[in-house]
Amino acid sequence: MLITSRAQCYVSNFELLGSDFQTVRTQAPVIDTTALTINTIVFYGTDLKNLYPQFSLVTDAKLDPKIIGKVDFSDLANPKKYTVISGNRQVKKTYTVYITVQPKP
Amino acid sequence: MVIVIFFSSCKDKEYAIPLPKTGLNNDCIKRSLGPNIVGMNIEFTYAMALPNATGKLVSSQVEATIAGATGTYLENKSYYTNGSGVDVGIVVGNPSVTTSTKTEVIFSKDTCASTLRYFYYIPEEARGKSVSFTFSAKSSDGESVSYTMGPYVISKMDMKLDLVLSDNNNSYLSIADMAVYNSAAAVANADKIDLVYLYRAITGITFLHSLVSPANTEYLPGVTLPAGVTKSTKVSKAWSLRDFNLARLQYGVYIDDVDFDVIDLKDAPNYAINTKAEAGVWVETADGKYRAYVYVNKVDNTTKTMTVSIKRLQVK
Numbered sequence: 001m002l003i004t005s006r007a008q009c010y011v012s013n014f015e016l017l018g019s020d021f022q023t024v025r026t027q028a029p030v031i032d033t034t035a036l037t038i039n040t041i042v043f044y045g046t047d048l049k050n051l052y053p054q055f056s057l058v059t060d061a062k063l064d065p066k067i068i069g070k071v072d073f074s075d076l077a078n079p080k081k082y083t084v085i086s087g088n089r090q091v092k093k094t095y096t097v098y099i100t101v102q103p104k105p
Numbered sequence: 106m107v108i109v110i111f112f113s114s115c116k117d118k119e120y121a122i123p124l125p126k127t128g129l130n131n132d133c134i135k136r137s138l139g140p141n142i143v144g145m146n147i148e149f150t151y152a153m154a155l156p157n158a159t160g161k162l163v164s165s166q167v168e169a170t171i172a173g174a175t176g177t178y179l180e181n182k183s184y185y186t187n188g189s190g191v192d193v194g195i196v197v198g199n200p201s202v203t204t205s206t207k208t209e210v211i212f213s214k215d216t217c218a219s220t221l222r223y224f225y226y227i228p229e230e231a232r233g234k235s236v237s238f239t240f241s242a243k244s245s246d247g248e249s250v251s252y253t254m255g256p257y258v259i260s261k262m263d264m265k266l267d268l269v270l271s272d273n274n275n276s277y278l279s280i281a282d283m284a285v286y287n288s289a290a291a292v293a294n295a296d297k298i299d300l301v302y303l304y305r306a307i308t309g310i311t312f313l314h315s316l317v318s319p320a321n322t323e324y325l326p327g328v329t330l331p332a333g334v335t336k337s338t339k340v341s342k343a344w345s346l347r348d349f350n351l352a353r354l355q356y357g358v359y360i361d362d363v364d365f366d367v368i369d370l371k372d373a374p375n376y377a378i379n380t381k382a383e384a385g386v387w388v389e390t391a392d393g394k395y396r397a398y399v400y401v402n403k404v405d406n407t408t409k410t411m412t413v414s415i416k417r418l419q420v421k
Contacts, residue, residue: 020344
């Protein structure tokens with residue numbers, strides 16, 4: 001990817017798909033670009049071991065580690081972290097993804 | 106120095122009406138698509154013709170390398186499509202006679218051109234093997250022609266259509282038997298029960314129609330399992346995989362043997378809740394012997410039932 005002059009560095013959207021490539025989110029994710037957190041609630045019964053995250057980033061930014069396939073989000077005690085790197089490669093922000101499973105009523 | 110340049114004009118060849126082929130000719134096409142599954146047909150259309158002045162068709166025969174099962178026949182009618190778009194059959198021969206690998210129709214009407222449909226009912230003996238077909242025709246002037254089709258590989262998979270699962274009644278699904286059992290029968294076949302079907306309408310979550318391994322009691326609320334029903338079966342949800350043979354809808358997608366060989370279910374969970382109509386689940390039995398695709402034909406929230414059709418391959 002090209003290195004540009006952009007210094008913006010944030011996640012604009014977060015999607016989470018199950019093994020059938022349908023969304024497992026119950027509502028829009030809550031992305032806090034200051035606290036650097038992404039909070040999402042997933043359906044009761046979601047299999048957390050086989051999820052496909054999709055990050056939407058600001059123009060020219062890239063993500064580390066790259067998403068290359070399914071991701072195991074089942075370790076809720078150790079939430080996964082993803083670093084966004086700005087277009088000019090100077091700014092790095094690490095987001096933590098918190099997943100909450102809908103509780104059974 | 107004299108340079109002489111010659112110009113010559115190209116004359117278009119005069120158009121001549123194509124001459125019909127002489128003698129008896131034939132052609133064949135395979136009409137059925139997708140995997141060749143035991144218990145289904147392979148369908149062909151076989152066309153034979155000779156100039157009217159030369160003679161008429163006497164007989165038509167198909168020889169298969171592996172004898173077709175009962176129900177294999179060569180059509181004895183020629184079809185035309187009428188003004189309303191309906192195919193109308195005209196009897197042109199005696200009903201076909203099948204002897205071992207050969208199926209023959211003797212023409213009973215004077216006709217110099219005919220296209221007959223051939224339906225090969227795939228026998229159990231052909232499973233996993235290749236089958237070839239030789240189509241042949243004879244005419245009254247002593248000529249004969251033949252056309253070879255194939256070889257076609259016969260699938261190793263099994264298929265079962267329209268099994269009805271109902272909540273708290275016939276809710277035990279066996280992939281090994283490709284059958285649905287109620288709780289009494291489940292006790293008798295406890296080691297064959299792979300999945301439990303249940304329907305739950307729980308406020309606040311979407312549970313609805315679900316297929317859960319007996320081992321995962323967390324997703325079996327209100328279910329009392331019969332004794333011995335304890336398996337953990339791998340289940341992976343799939344979306345929009347409307348296999349043509351199972352769904353019988355307009356989508357030309359086919360699951361073949363190779364799809365069962367390559368699918369990786371080792372990290373799959375052992376339950377699938379909120380399954381929807383026209384979706385499905387990939388399944389691998391606990392002993393790894395079978396992999397299957399269970400397609401959900403329809404669901405009914407009122408009767409708490411789910412109709413499924415299954416394709417299954419023995420992989421071990």
